[in-house]
Amino acid sequence: MNIEQLTKVFKQNFTGDYAVFSAPGRINIIGEHTDYNNGFVLPGAINKTIDLVIHINKDSNIINAVANDLNEKESFTKDTTETKYHWTKYILGVVGELNKLGCNIPGFDCVFGGDVPIGSGMSSSAALESVVGLALNELLDLNLSRFQLAKVGQMSEHNYVGVRCGIMDQFASLFGDEGKLVKLDCRSLEYEMIPFNPIGYSIVLLDTKVSHSLASSEYNKRRASCEEGVSIIATKYKEVKSLRDVTIDMLEEFIDDMSIETYKRCLYVVGEIDRLQKACEALKENDLITVGKLMFETHDGLQVLYEVSCDELDFLVQIAKGFDGAIGSRVMGGGFGGCTISLVETNKEHDFIEQSSKRFKEKFGHVPVVHEVKIASGARRIM
Ligand code: GLA
Secondary structure, eight states, X not given: OOHHHHHHHHHHHOOSOOEEEEEEEEXXXXXXXXXXXXXEEOEEEEEEEEEEEEEEETTOOOEEEEXXXXXXXXXXXXXXXXXXXXXXXXXXXXXHHHHHTTOOOOEEEEEEEESSOTTSSSOHHHHHHHHHHHHHHHHXXXXXXXXXXXXXXXXXXXXXXXXXXXXXXXXHHHHOBTTEEEEEETTTOOEEEEEOOOTTEEEEEEEEEEEOTTHHHHHHHHHHHHHHHHHHHTTTOTTOOSGGGOOHHHHHHTGGGSOHHHHHHHHHHHHHHHHHHHHHHHHHTTOHHHHHHHHHHHHHIIIIISOOOOHHHHHHHHHHHHXXXXXXXXXXXXXXXXXXXXXXXXXXXXXXXXXXXXXXXXHHSSOOEEEOOOBOOOOEEOO
């Protein structure tokens, strides 16, 4: 956290008193692309955050925002349609969605920055949405629940950024807790906090530094394929509202009625919803070996059936598969680049990182960036 730096920049740009808020990025152990299919997810908030220094200007409607890490500044109002910078859309989206809920958001000055890497699959965008939502909620006494704030963040992605994401990232950022994973049922929004203390094992994130320019449009296409599969199956099974309600047998019954692509997407999701339940059972028994095996299976599904991986990610997972001491590994988040998440015996972590980095550099010309994360608490006010 670099609050001192952010407050310094705030004072250089603006006047008046200020409050400080912080919201984390997330990891996800298993349950990828299941949230928008009404399945389960198993994320945890991490000790990497986006922090916000903010002052409300009740007699103005102008929002002045500084992205400290990018050295960019933009002024806009809630009615702005074209923004100069991409990050502005996230703030504008939150303000717009809050307005839709009947909250009248005045102008404000803010500076934000942090250490959630951008484009690495750790949800820096959800962290930004969550921190802005939480700050406005508290400072303007909007009395919205954290559920509502998560929804506001998700809808800003849909309506202002153009990504039809699920609710996992915003939920994890707002509801996360130290040492605990959030098992979220994305249909009912009921959740359970699951203690995660993998004694003897470490979570290793290896960032390929690849970011695919088509990630958003491909993401939306995946969602559309899932919806198409559901609509085909629902012609016979009226009770089917999402892939959560679909069994493998049902899917097989309609194999000739859908494109092979739609079939593959649905097959992955139905399998992943099941894998998550198995992983949660295994976690209760402290059986990390089974969790790891399921992570490898998830990667295979994301690579072959859902097709959201890339050569760099596949290469890292392949190394993990051959490394004695790496018990699970897979692409994390939306895909098309970003990080792998691996479960590695702590005493072999160093060797794993060294070997992966060396072989990755030989093949791709650069080393993957290693991110050390701990499962930490969710969004909060700091000052
Ligand atoms: C992105 C989205 C989430 C989720 C993941 C994939 O992070 O924002 O809603 O769908 O991809 O699991």
